[in-house]
Amino acid sequence: MDATVQPNADFSPQERDAVYRCIATRRDVRGQFLPDPIPDEVLARLLDAAHHAPSVGFMQPWDFILVRDPEVKRKVHAAFATAHDEAAGMFDDGRAATYRKLKLEGILEAPVGLCITCDRERTGPVVIGRTHQPEMDLYSAVCAVQNLWLAARAENLGVGWVSIVRYDDLRAALGIPPRIQPVAYLCIGRVSHFFARPELETAGWLPRLPLRDLVWFDGWHRRTGAEPLLDALD
Numbered sequence: 001m002d003a004t005v006q007p008n009a010d011f012s013p014q015e016r017d018a019v020y021r022c023i024a025t026r027r028d029v030r031g032q033f034l035p036d037p038i039p040d041e042v043l044a045r046l047l048d049a050a051h052h053a054p055s056v057g058f059m060q061p062w063d064f065i066l067v068r069d070p071e072v073k074r075k076v077h078a079a080f081a082t083a084h085d086e087a088a089g090m091f092d093d094g095r096a097a098t099y100r101k102l103k104l105e106g107i108l109e110a111p112v113g114l115c116i117t118c119d120r121e122r123t124g125p126v127v128i129g130r131t132h133q134p135e136m137d138l139y140s141a142v143c144a145v146q147n148l149w150l151a152a153r154a155e156n157l158g159v160g161w162v163s164i165v166r167y168d169d170l171r172a173a174l175g176i177p178p179r180i181q182p183v184a185y186l187c188i189g190r191v192s193h194f195f196a197r198p199e200l201e202t203a204g205w206l207p208r209l210p211l212r213d214l215v216w217f218d219g220w221h222r223r224t225g226a227e228p229l230l231d232a233l234d
Ligand SMILES: Cc1cc2c(cc1C)N(C[C@H](O)[C@H](O)[C@H](O)COP(=O)(O)O)c1[nH]c(=O)[nH]c(=O)c1N2
Pocket: 026, 027, 028, 029, 030, 103, 104, 105, 160, 161, 162, 163, 164, 197, 198, 199, 200, 201
């Protein structure tokens, strides 16, 4: 067979089901981290999964900053605390009280922190696919985040994304050069349990939207008649 073609490319039904289970049971983890270290071979698999994400023009704009030193974690946590306070002040009184009760990071508890960044100049000024949509390099780095997030779930590891932090504070805490854009700070580790539903859903912050309300047909149009696909979504 042609060596450029994947052999045995089809997923078995079991493999397919495993992928969907991984997607459905992935959670944003904040408060359930255990201190157990992550074995290097597991961490290597996660980073390799991230590195196999799609990227605009095959730019691979990411770098991966691993954070295991408690002192560095403390700096990141201090940056979070500042931003968290600022954010709390922006909700109305009722919302602010609920917001303050939410656990929104596991920076100190998770054994590993990981900052995924984007080098926007990595492959020069002209990139296939980015000319008219300049944010595509950032979106590529987000694809790396999601690959890692799902791979971690398959490794029975939790991941939590912490975006309540100013980019420049994160740069300062991690020594990231000004030309490099931080994209995601992730907390990674073994967990005591995974919640069945998003914590913000359980807390009554927001519900999951009905998928059928988000699907349109042949443009921004609703279907007036029967639509079997919509029934299949319920
Ligand atoms: C870009 C981005 C940024 C953040 C998040 C996610 C994403 C995609 N989420 C997690 C978010 O709250 C969570 O994904 C949703 O509530 C849905 O829950 P599950 O991920 O399905 O558990 C998140 N969670 C948190 O506790 N602190 C945070 O700062 C952030 N920031």
